[in-house]
Amino acid sequence: MAFALPVWLAVQEKLLARDEEDWPAPNCFDEFDDEALEKTFHLTRACLAFIRDAVRGRMKKYIPKKPALSLDVMLMVALNYYAQGRSSDDVLQRVGLSQCDCPAVISTVSGVIAGMSDQFISFPLLQEAKANVASKIESMCGIPDVLGVLAPAHFKIKTNEKDACRAFVNTLGYASVVSQVICDSDGNILSVEKLHRWFSIFSDFVLIVLYCVSPKGGKGYHLSKHVLTPVSEPANDNEIRFNKAHAKIHNVMRTTLGYMKRRFRCLKQLGFAQEGSLDKKSNIIKTCCVLHNIAKKFSVPSPPLTDDKDSVALCPVLAMST
Structure with missing residues (x-):
């Protein structure tokens, strides 16, 4: 943004x-x-x-x-x-x-x-805007040509029916709905969409290098020049330094989702859902992203931390805690 x-x-x-x-x-x-x-x-x-x-x-x-x-x-x-x-x-x-x-x-x-x-969630399309976002990310972590931090974020739901429950359960063992979230280095939401949408839209842009913040390399994503993941088993100093830089940008998404989770407590538990109700849950998630960006533009302070242990996961193998 x-x-x-x-x-x-x-x-x-x-x-x-x-x-x-x-x-x-x-x-x-x-x-x-x-x-x-x-x-x-x-x-x-x-x-x-x-x-x-x-x-x-x-x-x-x-x-x-x-x-x-x-x-x-x-x-x-x-x-x-x-x-x-x-x-x-x-x-x-x-x-x-x-x-x-x-x-x-x-x-x-x-x-x-x-x-x-x-109107309120926009991915950089103009060359100048792309360069500005990439420059800020490079200043923070040292990796050039990165236009955003990518995470498949899971949000908890409840289910009444066993069949529906099986459809929604992730590898962490709880039911959730997932949205693909992209943010910049300042924590502004650039996109909240269904999985893999941006890969097809921006496949021709060299500067589109999105981070999949999975500690196991983002195996659920098609690895290409547009997706940059951590080295799963670093074998030299360069790979170790790269993973440290990757961890810095990783923390941006963790912090952003934690900030949203404190401001919009509904994201900790979206309530009951059945097979045909995902659109309503997705609308709530997207709404909170819109309101998050507006709140940041007005410099609204973040609500205080709580002792609540509920989590929003970044991916099926990584739970986020605030």
């Missing part, structure tokens, strides 16, 4: 284009003081205002008819769920909803925000 904050604010103007008569906009986030906002939503007031305006513009296109609930109510319930991993009783009492009402609201808002990923 190489865009400066003014550019993002300019994007906001394009996203709005709203009719206030159709979308009355009393801001119920104003009912919270700054401390309560950060505790409840893990976001600052300025960041929430930006998200609210951006979502309003998108919501009009996503839901042509005026919904039964106001935008603020829907957004408040969803953002609270992303931050806490469940809908807080205090928030539900404020908006007059029950826990049973939440899944439909969260699904709707997640679909809207995930659809905004083209």
Whole structure:
């Protein structure tokens, strides 16, 4: 993400284009003081205002008819769920909803925000942007021509049916959904897609050298000039130095996912899933990536570390702890 904050604010103007008569906009986030906002939503007031305006513009296109609930109510319930991993009783009492009402609201808002990923998650395409990203990564770890850190990140789910459970269980022994995540050296999410999508799109670009952060060499990926993995059994000083450099870039992804996991506790456990519900879970993951990038642009501080031992895995053989 190489865009400066003014550019993002300019994007906001394009996203709005709203009719206030159709979308009355009393801001119920104003009912919270700054401390309560950060505790409840893990976001600052300025960041929430930006998200609210951006979502309003998108919501009009996503839901042509005026919904039964106001935008603020829907957004408040969803953002609270992303931050806490469940809908807080205090928030539900404020908006007059029950826990049973939440899944439909969260699904709707997640679909809207995930659809905004083209505006807020961008892989470098222009030569200057590529060179800028690669230069920062080279300065950090010493390896040139690297455009991003790649990880197949697993997020825990629950399953009710044994057949579905077998379909979702990974080699760590728990059920999960997986997204291919790419970030830059600053922890901005550049892509969150289905596995291997970027390899086909950027196969002709020499500068596309993505890291697969697997300690066993990323055997699930087609090894090519576009994927750079650790040396599984280093035999000389050069290979040892390369693995140390690789470990530095590896830690960027670990730190980024740990940061997201603290801000969006829903990523620790995405709840129950069945065979046909993966799109909803994927939308939540993509939504959290969009919100992560927005939070970084507004320099929202990271929530404090917790003693929780739940983990988000980078790949089937490597669990991440915060």
